[in-house]
Structures are given as C-alpha cells and as structure tokens.
Amino acid sequence: MNPSRLRILAVGKVRRRWVQEGIDLYRKRLPGLQIQELRDGTREKEADAIRAARRPDEQLVVLTEEGDNFGSVSFAQKIEQASHERIAFVIGGADGITDALKAEARWQLSLSPMTFPHELARLLLIEQLFRAQAILQGSPYHRA
Structure with missing residues (x-):
C-alpha cells in the first residue's frame, strides 16, 4: 500500500485537541497521506x-452509514486490489453527503452502522488506513 496515492477530503475542521493528536500520530506513520479540509456549509x-x-x-x-462494512483484513485487501488507482476518501459534514455525490463514488464505506462526529470518523479512518498498511506488510500492529 502506498499512502501517497490515498487522500482524505474532509468537510470541517478538527477542533478537539485529543482527536488532532491521534490524527497527527497516524499521519507520521503514513508519510505521503494527505488530508484536505473543506469548508462546511449546505450539503x-x-x-x-x-x-x-x-x-x-x-x-x-x-463514508456513509449505508456503505459497505469491512473487517480490517478485508478492508486492507480492498485497498490492495485498487493499488493502481488513486483514492480520495470523503468524509462529509454534519448533514452527510448528497445522494448525487454518493452516486459518483466508486464505492461507499461504512466505518460502522453508528453515526460518528466527522472528527472522530477522520481519526477512525486514518487508523484503519494505517492498520491496512500493517496488515499488508505483515506487521505485528494488527493481531487477528
């Protein structure tokens, strides 16, 4: 897995310091991964x-509640299958993502059937991207 071919487009800013610290930790472990924050507004x-x-x-x-659910290993495999593509993971704002944008997506991902604040969803996604890399590299970080 090459983190430089992955990007996160996230609506809104991270306001909680502890969430930002977690994001920063995983970004150091995923050099090349970019996160672009977008201004929130209407959907x-x-x-x-x-x-x-x-x-x-x-x-x-x-990322949407209705998206595909993956275990960590199957998520890593899904990313590996798309190893020749550049992927932009989209985390919408408080009101979610429009149906039209969902229809434009290659696939939809659900982190859980539960709803999370966008800040926490960003942290969960970046941790899972790091875990996917660890799985694909055979690192002991992921214990099955």
Missing part, C-alpha cells in the same frame, strides 16, 4: 467543494 455546497477538490485521476470513496 450541496460541500458536494461542490468535494468535486472541485477531487483530482481527475482519483476514485471517490464516500
């Missing part, structure tokens, strides 16, 4: 900002 304005931030060669993966 439609957020969708437009996501489309504008998306690179032409990136596949969108939106």
Whole structure:
C-alpha cells in the first residue's frame, strides 16, 4: 500500500485537541497521506467543494452509514486490489453527503452502522488506513 496515492477530503475542521493528536500520530506513520479540509456549509455546497477538490485521476470513496462494512483484513485487501488507482476518501459534514455525490463514488464505506462526529470518523479512518498498511506488510500492529 502506498499512502501517497490515498487522500482524505474532509468537510470541517478538527477542533478537539485529543482527536488532532491521534490524527497527527497516524499521519507520521503514513508519510505521503494527505488530508484536505473543506469548508462546511449546505450539503450541496460541500458536494461542490468535494468535486472541485477531487483530482481527475482519483476514485471517490464516500463514508456513509449505508456503505459497505469491512473487517480490517478485508478492508486492507480492498485497498490492495485498487493499488493502481488513486483514492480520495470523503468524509462529509454534519448533514452527510448528497445522494448525487454518493452516486459518483466508486464505492461507499461504512466505518460502522453508528453515526460518528466527522472528527472522530477522520481519526477512525486514518487508523484503519494505517492498520491496512500493517496488515499488508505483515506487521505485528494488527493481531487477528
């Protein structure tokens, strides 16, 4: 897994220091991973900002409660299967992601059927990206 081909497009800012500290920890472990924060607003304005931030060669993966659920190993395998593609993971704002943007996504990912604040979803996603890398490299970080 090459973190430089992965990017997170996240609506809103991280305001809780402890969440930012966790994100910073995993970013150090995933050099090359980029996180782009987008201004929050209406769902439609957020969708437009996501489309504008998306690179032409990136596949969108939106995080949504209705998305596919993966265990950590199957998530790592899913990312490995797309090893030739650039992926932009999208974390929407408080009101979620528009249906039109969901339809544009290559696939939809659910971290859980529960709803999380966008800050916590960002931390959970980056930890799972690090865990996926550890799984693919055979690192002891992930204990099955």
